[in-house]
Amino acid sequence: MRLRTEQLSEHLAQGPLAPVYLISGDEPLLAQEAADHIRNTARAEGFNERELLHAEPGFDWDTVLTEANSLSLFAEKKIIELRIANGKPGDKGSRVLQEYAANPSPDNLLLIITPKLESAATRSKWVKSIEAAGVFIQAWPVPPGQLPAWIGKRLQQAGIQASRQAVDILADRVEGNLLAAVQEIEKLKLLLPEGEVDAATMSTVVADSARFNVFALVDKALEGDAQGASRNLRGLRDEGTDATVILWALARELRTLIKARESLDAGDHMDWVLKNLGVWEKRKRPVKMALKRLPINHLKQMLRLAGGIDRAIKGMRTANPWDDLTTLTLMFCGSPVLQPANLRLALRD
Structure with missing residues (x-):
């Protein structure tokens, strides 16, 4: 069959x-x-x-x-x-x-x-x-003429109502890259309020450089550029970017790295691991750099810190989320800012 x-x-x-x-x-x-x-x-x-x-x-x-x-x-x-x-x-x-x-x-x-x-x-x-x-x-790849319909269906599955014009704008932006389309839809779920997304809203969201700099921050962190990543984080904070969006992007990358590290430690081939985890071709280099730099125990410590930041953002833990985001970013870059013992102290409620 x-x-x-x-x-x-x-x-x-x-x-x-x-x-x-x-x-x-x-x-x-x-x-x-x-x-x-x-x-x-x-x-x-x-x-x-x-x-x-x-x-x-x-x-x-x-x-x-x-x-x-x-x-x-x-x-x-x-x-x-x-x-x-x-x-x-x-x-x-x-x-x-x-x-x-x-x-x-x-x-x-x-x-x-x-x-x-x-x-x-x-x-x-x-x-x-x-x-x-x-x-x-x-x-098979989705033909260009069918891409708007494919994106429209994915938006509906994500609970997002979008006008035809909004769908066309997103289709133009991703240029046939289905992985990019799915990532944009995930961002829309986080960034947009309930209700229909019209063309003007879609244009504003996909063109908002401050929000897209969140992903530039992640790339700098993956590359180990501590100075550049810290500068980017400060810029996002000063522009009023929601800390939740930044945490989501960093935690999402952390989970991908942990899955990749576990597969590699089990003997899987690097290229297959990255492909099966949906890592884009242009992002393979920084992801590989992070995997070579960050051992599995370090990654799991970082994910624990990410959970603590989430509780701080929600008011369930007394801490400054931006200070902890700085720590998490530096850990991403390979800086030994926290060890297991003082990580436990840092995450006390």
């Missing part, structure tokens, strides 16, 4: 799950969401274990069959996630995938993720065997 990403929800709702799924495409947001949807549905049906395999040069393809035939200690059903970075399994990989598809295990779900497959590859024996046994999902 071959499906488009927009057909996946109906397929999963109707059930049952197919034994094999192949997701291919050069639209990272749609590919990521499709994989998440399959994983979540599988977990709801008892697939509680997940084994992640990277088919890179030197990969032992027999590992796929070994994992498929191995039973866990608790006999739970398992997701075997296979990521083929170049989309080319080679002769050995092709034979293994055909063998698996011919006799899939009912206790396993094989989820294969690749970049966009060329036309010839979609007609290969291994892809055809997966289509026969399971589902081949292609994540």
Whole structure:
């Protein structure tokens, strides 16, 4: 079976799950969401274990069959996630995938993720065997003419009512980058009051340099530019930017870094980790810099501080949120401003 990403929800709702799924495409947001949807549905049906395999040069393809035939200690059903970075399994990989598809295990779900497959590859024996046994999902980019409708639907899902003119303005701004569109919608949820967003409001929000400097602050912090990040933070404070918006942006990046660090520590490949977390191409460099600089315990300390700042903003903790935001920003840059012991003292209510 071959499906488009927009057909996946109906397929999963109707059930049952197919034994094999192949997701291919050069639209990272749609590919990521499709994989998440399959994983979540599988977990709801008892697939509680997940084994992640990277088919890179030197990969032992027999590992796929070994994992498929191995039973866990608790006999739970398992997701075997296979990521083929170049989309080319080679002769050995092709034979293994055909063998698996011919006799899939009912206790396993094989989820294969690749970049966009060329036309010839979609007609290969291994892809055809997966289509026969399971589902081949292609994540196509949204054509320019369909982008306003796609954005309008996403806005509705986020609880935002927007005029056609407002939707067109946002579509023009993101220029086909779906990840950028989703991030803009997340910002709109934070920055705008309830009610319909008209063209004038959308233009004001997307052109407000003070608000967009929040994301410049995050980039400077990721790069370790303590002086630039501190100067940017002071500017945002002086311009009257809401501390909640800044905290949201920093905490969001922290959670991404923690997930990435945990995946890397588990042996996952950097490029796959960043792609699956939805990190834009132009932001990969600063994110990589932060991951090399910040160990997992440091990141978790920072997230704890972010929780304390949130309580201070809400009046649940006696502290100056801007002072703590400065501390958090400097920690992002790698400055050892707080150690575990005095962090506990700093966060006392």
